[in-house]
Amino acid sequence: MMQICCNDIFAGELMTQQALVMKEDFSLVREYINGDSERAAGAFVRRYKSFVYSTALRHLKSRDDADDAAQEVFIRALKNLSGFKGDSSVQTWLYRITMNVCANMRRKKRLLSFFSFGDGEEGREVEDKSTVNPYETVENSDFMKHFNKMLDELPEKQRETFVLRYFHELSYEEISTALGTSIGGLKANYFHAVKKLGEMLKNSEFLAGEKYG
Amino acid sequence: MDNNLVIADKRHMEEMLADYAFGRLSEAERTIFERSLPNFPDIEREAEEVRKVFDRVRRTDFEDYYDRHTRNLSVNVLRRFENRGNIRQTLTRLIPALGVTACLIMFSIWQKPIATDATGETRTASSHIAAGADNYTVETSVDDEIAEVVCDFAPDDEMSASVEAKDDAEILTAISAPLNESFLEEQMAAHLSDSDLSNLLESNDDGFSL
Numbered sequence: 182m183m184q185i186c187c188n189d190i191f192a193g194e195l196m197t198q199q200a201l202v203m204k205e206d207f208s209l210v211r212e213y214i215n216g217d218s219e220r221a222a223g224a225f226v227r228r229y230k231s232f233v234y235s236t237a238l239r240h241l242k243s244r245d246d247a248d249d250a251a252q253e254v255f256i257r258a259l260k261n262l263s264g265f266k267g268d269s270s271v272q273t274w275l276y277r278i279t280m281n282v283c284a285n286m287r288r289k290k291r292l293l294s295f296f297s298f299g300d301g302e303e304g305r306e307v308e309d310k311s312t313v314n315p316y317e318t319v320e321n322s323d324f325m326k327h328f329n330k331m332l333d334e335l336p337e338k339q340r341e342t343f344v345l346r347y348f349h350e351l352s353y354e355e356i357s358t359a360l361g362t363s364i365g366g367l368k369a370n371y372f373h374a375v376k377k378l379g380e381m382l383k384n385s386e387f388l389a390g391e392k393y394g
Numbered sequence: 395m396d397n398n399l400v401i402a403d404k405r406h407m408e409e410m411l412a413d414y415a416f417g418r419l420s421e422a423e424r425t426i427f428e429r430s431l432p433n434f435p436d437i438e439r440e441a442e443e444v445r446k447v448f449d450r451v452r453r454t455d456f457e458d459y460y461d462r463h464t465r466n467l468s469v470n471v472l473r474r475f476e477n478r479g480n481i482r483q484t485l486t487r488l489i490p491a492l493g494v495t496a497c498l499i500m501f502s503i504w505q506k507p508i509a510t511d512a513t514g515e516t517r518t519a520s521s522h523i524a525a526g527a528d529n530y531t532v533e534t535s536v537d538d539e540i541a542e543v544v545c546d547f548a549p550d551d552e553m554s555a556s557v558e559a560k561d562d563a564e565i566l567t568a569i570s571a572p573l574n575e576s577f578l579e580e581q582m583a584a585h586l587s588d589s590d591l592s593n594l595l596e597s598n599d600d601g602f603s604l
Binding site for chain 2: 230235251252256260324325328371372376379383387
């Protein structure tokens, strides 16, 4: 029996899936440039709004800020969409824009709170307490609150890897481009994140009555 | 693909575990992973556990939450995008217009220099003599090339004149013509200082005298 320890043998199959997604993205970009740009812009926003909004919410932890950030991300993206060459996937490109916009918003907020409240610490604390769970599917859902807390306990790289892979189903190549981490490192992060979350879920009140393993 | 391929490294099995448990492996990956599982019984157990534990997360509709909170996002984005385009278009037209206006203002200021002579008398491109009821000013151009003479007397006198002259001599000639000469003499003697009069008379080539 032949033994292997290399992951690259599946590259061809993954490429086919990615190619299909990219083909749809490119047809949208083409339509935006050559055809009905308003319709294409609307379709583009609808296609990626959840991805951009959830990413912004995860980093800003405020629904209003996430909404503002998502709008700004799409305005920037639409402004540069005709120049999009497809060196990376649209999601990776949007993820980077989102990260930049969120960083700018956080910087502006820190600056404003500094001038408004002296050291700004009090303002931030109040805001953090009143923020919304970024992973909450149903408001006031205990499970969502609990799951959010569990995600917050993960190191940032593991959390981002888990969310991008589990919820947004990005390929490891795309996540690697977005986060700037090697594929091997990402797979390890994903495994550790799943393992930790599994342990936390197992011990939570929601699954305490069930037996595993 | 070789049907005998199996994964020998536990670390690689672990890296594929989550994707296997969540059904994210491709057909080829899954086949090789399952073929390799008998060699790693703990991985098999762990994969089953992960699948069961995450079933609660799988049943939670995350997409619905984001959909509800981004319902108006595309409309808002398109509106803001359109507004931003309009603002840019307006600015593209407004900035050159403002530039031209600023240039015109600068040009007109440059064409009308203001200076003050040693006596503190204001001199402008236009010269004015206003022999009115209470006050008047004598202003001559800096270079004395073009001068405007305005005599604006008190309403009771019902006399006024506005002429253009090149120098002080022409000013005196001009104002003496339409107006009563003796009245002018009287007004000027009463209001003009001696130095003003002598300055004016020095350049009076026509021999006009008060």
